Structure formats: structure tokens, C-alpha cells
Amino acid sequence: MPIIIMEPVKGGMLANTIPELEAMMRKQQPNRSIASWAFRFVGSLDNVMTILSGMSNEEQMKDNLETFINFEPLNDKDKEVLDEVTKAMAKLPNIQCTSCRYCCDGCPVNISIPDVISALNTLRMYGEQTRPQFFYNNLVERSGKAGDCISCGQCEAVCPQHLPIIDIMKEASERFDK
Numbered sequence: 001m002p003i004i005i006m007e008p009v010k011g012g013m014l015a016n017t018i019p020e021l022e023a024m025m026r027k028q029q030p031n032r033s034i035a036s037w038a039f040r041f042v043g044s045l046d047n048v049m050t051i052l053s054g055m056s057n058e059e060q061m062k063d064n065l066e067t068f069i070n071f072e073p074l075n076d077k078d079k080e081v082l083d084e085v086t087k088a089m090a091k092l093p094n095i096q097c098t099s100c101r102y103c104c105d106g107c108p109v110n111i112s113i114p115d116v117i118s119a120l121n122t123l124r125m126y127g128e129q130t131r132p133q134f135f136y137n138n139l140v141e142r143s144g145k146a147g148d149c150i151s152c153g154q155c156e157a158v159c160p161q162h163l164p165i166i167d168i169m170k171e172a173s174e175r176f177d178k
């Protein structure tokens with residue numbers, strides 16, 4: 001069956017990662033972008049008919065063209081490196097929100113959910129309160145606080161990443177709502 005792939009770089013999340021993991025990929029393929037790993041992974045699968053990539057600038061388009069003109073599937077060593085990287089990524093504490101914002105319009109208390117998650121991710125990844133707290137304080141001047149969540153579940157029903165948003169809002173409230 002032909003396969004059409006959406007979100008090959010997970011809304012851009014696979015185009016950037018922590019320096020240690022980037023270094024592993026660059027050591028193996030010094031001339032390739034980090035995003036190209038995701039494209040080469042999906043492009044190496046059987047029966048792929050189309051890969052829909054949400055490019056947002058010319059640089060990304062050039063990078064995609066470089067990857068797919070004279071396409072080279074992942075070799076065995078690439079697959080080993082990618083396996084190590086994905087295992088390490090799975091252990092990172094960040095929440096895998098792609099900022100698609102499908103959850104936002106229906107929130108009855110107008111929480112800017114992906115932005116709250118972004119602040120929480122910064123706190124979780126770097127353990128530093130000042131910068132994400134400043135971002136959060138500015139955010140909630142124009143939208144709902146994480147603590148305003150009434151657990152209606154609308155957001156969880158539409159989240160394509162199946163994130164436990166109600167629990168995430170509770171954690172964000174504990175960490176940011178003073």
C-alpha cells in the first residue's frame with residue numbers, strides 16, 4: 001500500500017535537539033542537517049509515495065532538495081547512530097508538543113496551551129526558573145493561567161500527540177502560578 005507521510009520532522013521538533021545528540025549525528029554525517037536525518041529515515045521506508053514537509057523558509061527548502069535529489073537511504077552505521085539518538089531523546093524530560101495549536105480554540109478558559117508547555121519545557125530541560133517564569137508571566141497577561149484549567153478534556157480529545165494536557169497544566173500551575 002502506498003504511504004503518504006505527514007509531519008516527518010514532527011512540526012520542527014526533530015530539526016533541533018540538545019548539543020550532545022546533534023554532535024552524534026554530525027560526527028556520522030558532518031555535511032547533513034539534523035532535519036535531514038528525519039527525512040532520510042522516512043525516505044528509506046518501503047512504499048513511500050509522498051513526504052509532506054511543512055517548510056517555512058527558503059533555507060529549509062534548499063536543505064530538503066539536497067536531501068532528496070540523489071537520495072541516499074540510511075546506511076547501517078546511520079541506523080545505529082539514529083537508534084542511539086532516539087533512545088537518548090526518549091529519556092529527555094521535554095514534553096513532545098509540536099505547537100500545532102489544534103487544542104487552543106476550544107479551550108473555555110483561553111489557555112495558550114503550547115506556550116505554557118514551551119515555558120514548562122524550558123524549566124524541565126534547563127532547571128532555570130527566571131527566563132521561563134518571565135515568559136509565562138507575560139503570556140498570562142493576555143491568556144488564561146495554567147491554574148485556570150477546569151479539566152474539561154477538550155484539548156486532550158484533539159491533541160494529535162495524545163499529550164496528558166490536564167496533568168501538564170497542573171504541573172505548570174504548581175511551577176509558575178505564584
Ligand code: SF4
Pocket residue numbers: 106107108109110111113148149150151152153154155156165166169
Ligand atoms: S482541559 Fe484545561 S487546558 Fe484543556 S481545554 Fe479544558 S480548560 Fe483548557
Ligand code: SF4
Pocket residue numbers: 096097098099100101102103104113114158159160161162163165
Ligand atoms: S494539540 Fe497537542 S501538540 Fe498541538 S499544540 Fe496542543 S498540546 Fe501541542
